[in-house]
Every structure is written in C-alpha cells, then in structure tokens.
Amino acid sequence: MTFVRVKLKLESMAPGTTLRIRLNAGEPLENLPRSLQEEGCRVVSLASDGDAFLLVVEK
Amino acid sequence: MPLPLENNEESEWLERYSRQLLLKEVGGAGQHRLGQATVAIVGTGLMTIPLTLYLTAAGIGHLLLLDQPQSTQTHRATLHALNPLVQTTASPIPTTLEQTIEQMNGCNLTLLAHDHAHIRQQFNQAALQTRHTLISGWQTKDLYFISTIHANPDPNPPCLLCTETVCNTFAATHPNPHPDPNLTRMAAGVIGSVLAMETLTLLLDNRTQICYGARVFYPEEGRYDAMPVLKNPHCPACSSHSSD
C-alpha cells in the first residue's frame, strides 16, 4: 500500500521536485526504491532515521 | 511532510481502489473524477447487471437507477455489498421531456438500456436539447448494438434515432437463420460490459471509443463490427436541432 500512496503523491508533484518518504525496514524498504526507479524517479538518498529509514526521491 | 500519512477513511479508499490507482489511465485524479460522477442507467434488463456491477466496482460516486424502484431493490443491495462507497438511488423513469431534461442535467452521463421505443426517443430528445452524451445498448432481432451520441469531436452528430434507423435496417436485412437463445442472453452480458467500459473511458478521458456511428455485435461469432452512421438530414428528431 505504501507504493500506491507514494504514487498518488507523485502524481500531484511537478517534475524535478523531491519527496521524502519514511519507511519501515522489511518489504517496503526492499521494494519501494526499485519500484520508484522503474516509474522514472531518481533516488536521491536513503539513510537510516531513528528506528526507520528516510528515502528521498526526485520525480 | 514525509509520507505515508495514516487515516482510516483514506486507507479504505486506497485499499479498495489500489489496483486502479496504479493504472496510468486512472490514477488518483481519475479515481476522484469517478467518485464525483453521477451516472444514470435507464432500464433493468439483462445488460444492466454487468453494467451496474462494473460501475460500482470501479467506484462511480452515484448510480441513479431509473426504472420501477421495487424491481431494483435486491440489485441495489447487491451493489451496496460490492462497494459501500457507491451511492445508489432508484427512481421511476421520467414521464415527460421536461423531467427527462432535468434528470439529464443532474447527471454526468446517461446510459440507455431500455427497449421501449418511446422511452428511447424521450431520452434522445432530451440529449438533443441538453447536448448531453447518451450511451445506448439495445437488441434488434438477433443482433446487439451499442452507440454513443457525443458532441465531441463532432459538434453535430447523428442522433439516436438516426443511429437506430441504420442499425435496425441492418438487423432486418441480416437475419440469423439459427439463433441460439443462450448465446443471445450471454451477448446481453457482453454488451453491458462494453457499455461500462465506454462509460469509464468517457468519464476519465472525455473520449468515446464508439464515435461516428455504432457497433454491431454478432452473438454467434462473438465479433464486433463498426456500423457507420451518417446524420439523416430529414430525421424527425434531430433535423430541427442542427447547429449549422
């Protein structure tokens, strides 16, 4: 469901703008960066953020 | 603010429509457009069953079922169980042209799946006056027809009567010597599904797949053909509504 949520958010964003996504470890962390790259987004950074991870992508 | 945001109502919406939201033809904006749409369906015949099921599953905001309310009550319960986010209302078919125009003005689209000629022409007249899009499916002899009367891109398209005249003449001159009643019933289901697809395309993209005429469906062969229709300059319904 995280992917659907992120895709909806990206739909309303202009190309070149960035989106910060807080992710839990496990399935979302494994799949989301790759899925977003397949959608044409650029992964700007992925770093741990407390007990979760922060993914920054550019549309 | 970092995503994802959690909210129960939004989560239910996302969960229910997640597969459609991922389609580039729908997405978030398209799903909202479907959710804000009111679609009227005239008739309760076989083809309206898949038609209403698909439109309900797709998340049309409001389905207005125009026929005798008692005959649609059980079906409305089925639709509610399928998708409680969709509102359905049953109402009798308007009896005057003025009421039909009023009904049409309150809807984004009207789907005509009723066989009575006078009801079909009442909705045709209302569509001509309001310039609203009218999608229609009907059976003549052993053939099924689908048409969309849509003012875009043709500003002055042939009306439903022009279209029916061509289609019904075709059906009369192409009789099926061995019609299979089972196939004919199944064909009603196929036509209902195609009407649903046409409705969604129009609501999402303001585009019709059945422009410039109609489609004929041959139940025996499971095959469609285009049925070109020209505006009849002497049509009793639309010749006086010409925008030329």
Ligand SMILES: [Zn+2]
């Ligand atoms: Zn006409």
